[in-house]
Amino acid sequence: MNFKIDNLQYCNWSRKIFEINREAGLDAIHVTIVYHEDFDELKMVIKNWENHFSENSDLIFHGKSFKDIEKAKSENKTAVFFGFQNCSPIEDDIGLVEKVYDLGCRFMQLTYNNQSLLATGCYEKIDSGVTKFGREVIKEMNRLGLVIDMSHSAEKSTIDAIEISEKPIAVTHANPSFWHPAKRNKSNELLKILSEHKGMLGLSLYPHHLKDGTDCSLESFCEMTAKTAEIMGVEKIGIGSDLCLNQPDTIVEWMRNGTWTKSKNYGEGSKNRPGFPKQPDWFLDSRGFENLESGFKKVGFSESEVNGILGNNWYNFYKEMNQ
Amino acid sequence: MNFKIDNLQYCNWSRKIFEINREAGLDAIHVTIVYHEDFDELKMVIKNWENHFSENSDLIFHGKSFKDIEKAKSENKTAVFFGFQNCSPIEDDIGLVEKVYDLGCRFMQLTYNNQSLLATGCYEKIDSGVTKFGREVIKEMNRLGLVIDMSHSAEKSTIDAIEISEKPIAVTHANPSFWHPAKRNKSNELLKILSEHKGMLGLSLYPHHLKDGTDCSLESFCEMTAKTAEIMGVEKIGIGSDLCLNQPDTIVEWMRNGTWTKSKNYGEGSKNRPGFPKQPDWFLDSRGFENLESGFKKVGFSESEVNGILGNNWYNFYKEMNQ
Numbered sequence: 204m205n206f207k208i209d210n211l212q213y214c215n216w217s218r219k220i221f222e223i224n225r226e227a228g229l230d231a232i233h234v235t236i237v238y239h240e241d242f243d244e245l246k247m248v249i250k251n252w253e254n255h256f257s258e259n260s261d262l263i264f265h266g267k268s269f270k271d272i273e274k275a276k277s278e279n280k281t282a283v284f285f286g287f288q289n290c291s292p293i294e295d296d297i298g299l300v301e302k303v304y305d306l307g308c309r310f311m312q313l314t315y316n317n318q319s320l321l322a323t324g325c326y327e328k329i330d331s332g333v334t335k336f337g338r339e340v341i342k343e344m345n346r347l348g349l350v351i352d353m354s355h356s357a358e359k360s361t362i363d364a365i366e367i368s369e370k371p372i373a374v375t376h377a378n379p380s381f382w383h384p385a386k387r388n389k390s391n392e393l394l395k396i397l398s399e400h401k402g403m404l405g406l407s408l409y410p411h412h413l414k415d416g417t418d419c420s421l422e423s424f425c426e427m428t429a430k431t432a433e434i435m436g437v438e439k440i441g442i443g444s445d446l447c448l449n450q451p452d453t454i455v456e457w458m459r460n461g462t463w464t465k466s467k468n469y470g471e472g473s474k475n476r477p478g479f480p481k482q483p484d485w486f487l488d489s490r491g492f493e494n495l496e497s498g499f500k501k502v503g504f505s506e507s508e509v510n511g512i513l514g515n516n517w518y519n520f521y522k523e524m525n526q
Numbered sequence: 527m528n529f530k531i532d533n534l535q536y537c538n539w540s541r542k543i544f545e546i547n548r549e550a551g552l553d554a555i556h557v558t559i560v561y562h563e564d565f566d567e568l569k570m571v572i573k574n575w576e577n578h579f580s581e582n583s584d585l586i587f588h589g590k591s592f593k594d595i596e597k598a599k600s601e602n603k604t605a606v607f608f609g610f611q612n613c614s615p616i617e618d619d620i621g622l623v624e625k626v627y628d629l630g631c632r633f634m635q636l637t638y639n640n641q642s643l644l645a646t647g648c649y650e651k652i653d654s655g656v657t658k659f660g661r662e663v664i665k666e667m668n669r670l671g672l673v674i675d676m677s678h679s680a681e682k683s684t685i686d687a688i689e690i691s692e693k694p695i696a697v698t699h700a701n702p703s704f705w706h707p708a709k710r711n712k713s714n715e716l717l718k719i720l721s722e723h724k725g726m727l728g729l730s731l732y733p734h735h736l737k738d739g740t741d742c743s744l745e746s747f748c749e750m751t752a753k754t755a756e757i758m759g760v761e762k763i764g765i766g767s768d769l770c771l772n773q774p775d776t777i778v779e780w781m782r783n784g785t786w787t788k789s790k791n792y793g794e795g796s797k798n799r800p801g802f803p804k805q806p807d808w809f810l811d812s813r814g815f816e817n818l819e820s821g822f823k824k825v826g827f828s829e830s831e832v833n834g835i836l837g838n839n840w841y842n843f844y845k846e847m848n849q
Contacts, residue, residue, distance in 0.1 A: 239618065291618060295562065296785040318643060318657040320786075331654035334641040336786040343788070462619040463643075463659040465666070 206230045206272055206514040209489055210405040211286075211354075211376035211443035215450045216255055220488075221262040221281065223448075227489035230276045230514065231266055231521075233310055233375060233443070237287035239461040242299055245292040249306055252285070267307050269521040286310030286375070288355060290321050293340065300343040309524075310375060311344065312352045313337060313364060316470065317463060322353075322360035325386045326470070330357035333364055345369045348524050354405075354443075355387065362396055370524060371401035376443035378407050379434070382427040383414040385471065391434055398435035403520045405443020406431070406512075408491070410480035411471035412445070421485040425498040428512065437508045441517040442495070448488055452478035529553045529595055529837035532812055533728040534609075534677075534699035534766035538773045539578055543811075544585040544604065546771075550812035553599045553837065554589055554844075556633055556698060556766070560610035562784040565622055568615040572629055575608070590630050592844040607844075609633030609698070611678060613642050616663065623666040632847075633698060634667065635675045636660060636687060639793065640786060645676075645683035648709045649793070653680035656687055668692045671847050677728075677766075678710065685719055694724035694846060699766035701730050702757070705750040706737040708794065714757055721758035726843045728766020729754070729835075731814070733803035734794035735768070744808040748821040751835065760831045764840040765818070771811055775801035 207228045213235040214220045224232060236248045256265055266272065266282030275282040285308040293299040293311075303311070313333070314324040321337035323330040333341065341364065344351055351372040353361040365372055374397060380388035387407075389397075394404060406428060413419035414427070432440055447455070455478060459470040469477055485494040492513060499509045530551045536558040537543045547555060559571045579588055589595065589605030598605040608631040616622040616634075626634070636656070637647040644660035646653040656664065664687065667674055674695040676684040688695055697720060703711035710730075712720075717727060729751060736742035737750070755763055770778070778801060782793040792800055808817040815836060822832045 241617070294564070294617075295614060297788055298785060317659055318641070318654070320641060320643065323654060327654065327657055329654035331641070331646060331650065331652035334650055336640055339787045339789075462621060464662045465620055466662075 204273075204276065205510045206276060206518040207492060208232070208272070208514040208517040209442055209444050209446070209492075210373075210517050211235065211407070212446045212489070213450070214446055214448040215454075217449070218259055218262070220448055221259050223488050223490060224281050225262055225279070227492050229281050229489055229492070231272045231282040231284060231517070233284045233286050235288050236285050236308070237292055238289055238315060238458050239291050241294055242292050242302070245303065245306070249285070252283075265307055267309065268525045269518060272518055272521060284309045286350075286352060288312045289315040290319050290340070295320055295336070297336075297339055297343060300340060300349065301347060304347040304349050308349065310350045310352045310373070312355055313340070314356045314360065316355050316459070322364065323357040324355055325357045327357060330359040332359045333367055338367060341367050350524055358390060358393055361389070361393055365396055365400045365402060368400075371403070371520065372397070373403045373405065373520065375405040376407040376409070376445040377404065378412045379427065379431050381430070383412060385412055387412055387471065394431065394434050398439040401439075401523070403439055403441055403516065404431070404435060405441050405517070407443055407445045408482065408486045409445035409447070410482065413483065417481045417483055419483050421483075421494055421498045422501070425495070425502040428499065429502045429504070432504075432508075437504070438511055438516050438519070440512050441520075442492070442513060444486070444489065446482075446488060447479055450479060455479050527596075527599065528833045529599060529841045530815060531555070531595070531837040531840040532765055532767050532769070532815075533696075533840050534558065534730070535769045535812070536773070537769055537771040538777075540772070541582055541585070543771055544582050546811050546813060547604050548585055548602070550815050552604050552812055552815070554595045554605040554607060554840070556607040556609050558611050559608050559631070560615055561612055561638060561781050562614050564617055565615050565625070568626065568629070572608070575606075579606075588630055590632065591848045592841060595841055595844060607632045609673075609675065611635045612638040613644050613663070618643055618659070620659075620662055620666060623663060623672065624670060627670040627672050631672065633673045633675045633696070635678055636663070637679045637683065639678050639782070645687065646680040647678055648680045650680060653682040655682045656690055661690060664690050673847055681713060681716055684712070684716055688719055688723045688725060691723075694726070694843065695720070696726045696728065696843065698728040699730040699732070699768040700727065701735045702750065702754050704753070706735060708735055710735055710794065717754065717757050721762040724762075724846070726762055726764055726839065727754070727758060728764050728840070730766055730768045731805065731809045732768035732770070733805065736806065740804045740806055742806050744806075744817055744821045745824070748818070748825040751822065752825045752827070755827075755831075760827070761834055761839050761842070763835050764843075765815070765836060767809070767812065769805075769811060770802055773802060778802050
């Protein structure tokens with residue numbers, strides 16, 4: 204059986220977007236539900252998601268294990284897995300790790316762009332790696348089956364997390380820096396260590412992570428994928444599109460600035476281009492999976508390799524995490 | 527006019543202790559009111575202090591500026607200044623810095639022993655210095671007049687804070703590591719940089735910071751003070767006794783472990799000696815200031831130098847911070 208999975212979306216959710224994801228044939232999506240929210244705020248966000256689930260029960264449901272991906276496939280729905288791009292919901296309390304797991308959350312980044320209590324983000328000047336509290340949290344995440352995501356973390360912190368964790372970890376949405384040297388993209392060395400520890404990379408379709416940004420060609424993206432497969436093994440690669448459909452620019456401003464500064468930070472953007480960038484025309488939304496499929500075939504991937512990248516590899520990762 | 531100031535106490539507060547501080551002639555104390563508390567919990571702690579103030583208004587009042595030290599002196603009372611040994615009350619929100627200042631808090635450590643969102647604590651393996659959020663918070667603390675305290679911070683973080691801050695900072699309670707190489711004590715280089723930037727060191731009387739611990743001699747302590755004065759200049763030295771009178775051992779366990787670990791950490795203690803250590807017999811409580819006075823004179827400090835160390839130097843520091 205083949206599965207289609209987009210392992211990172213952060214859209215301005217509506218029935219329209221859930222329909223698009225079904226049209227694209229997505230059996231599962233991992234959605235970001237937290238950037239800066241603390242535990243109480245997380246509970247509010249989940250309440251909103253409960254409304255989405257009840258109002259769109261013909262299209263989506265809350266996914267909690269790999270079995271829900273199978274269920275979604277058989278019911279023509281999309282299983283929605285919750286994740287955080289920050290560790291803010293656990294605040295400074297190891298006891299909250301189990302509580303967020305019990306609320307049905309399955310992925311947590313140890314850092315967003317800045318230093319967190321657990322590790323260093325990719326926008327800090329110096330990376331001190333995983334902290335004492337970070338080690339405790341990793342142990343607890345391993346025990347529960349909450350996936351460690353290092354998409355926005357700095358290099359040493361990421362390698363620390365890979366090596367400290369007793370379960371495979373994920374970089375749900377980033378690209379290799381050999382192709383496009385953005386701060387958020389990852390070095391060959393890191394990708395190698397990630398794959399040696401059975402970790403997964405979700406390739407990002409967010410223009411700031413793409414060579415030539417919005418003008419990136421499908422061919423260039425697929426060639427990059429082929430080279431990445433040589434480094435990591437094709438079965439360690441999936442998609443984490445980082446789609447932010449219909450989000451207003453105030454959202455990306457909030458993502459970057461949260462409540463940590465009184466001045467304005469533009470992160471991956473710039474003063475002249477502070478907002479969300481335009482998607483490339485071959486991946487305007489998840490229906491672009493079809494273009495990826497033909498593009499991957501053109502650069503020489505076999506059918507089963509393509510199916511792996513488009514979803515089966517993530518499915519196998521989920522399966523391993525739930526064991 | 528001479529003032530007596532103990533710039534760090536964390537006692538299990540009672541009328542008895544306020545009386546002892548008056549007996550010792552203390553015009554001001556800086557008290558720790560936070561180790562791990564968040565903003566809401568801070569407000570509860572301050573409510574408790576309001577009860578102390580109203581029930582003991584003949585002995586203490588809430589100090590907010592150097593003028594309150596003068597007022598305390600003239601009324602035979604002790605002005606109580608609030609401080610945090612952690613940045614937990616500002617959570618991840620730059621806006622809370624002004625709110626804690628408005629609540630009458632005047633000192634904040636950027637870290638306790640672990641990595642914080644602002645800087646690195648002295649118990650972490652790697653010290654990445656002041657973070658991006660940390661720089662923003664220092665700017666805001668400078669603007670308001672909230673003193674940066676680096677007593678529990680790692681070396682590079684402390685030097686960063688000294689250099690980034692536009693106002694003098696404090697190490698309210700620690701000793702030089704040349705005398706006793708505890709993780710919490712400070713290097714000669716750091717002390718030199720601190721004093722060059724008009725910062726203050728409060729000498730600690732907490733046995734884990736003393737050479738020979740509980741058995742430390744008054745003579746040894748005073749000789750260390752004389753050597754420290756050679757490094758920093760005598761006017762940059764005060765007392766921050768770190769007295770924890772009448773605290774049960776459950777408190778030191780909570781101080782060390784907070785909510786960040788499921789296993790037990792002994793910090794400066796050990797499995798066999800997990801509790802609060804016994805004070806040396808020449809500094810059982812703040813009435814030991816009298817012993818310090820004679821001890822300092824014996825090692826050759828002049829009367830005005832002794833008066834400086836016992837309070838006037840802190841008074842001048844407070845005065846500078848309020849300008």
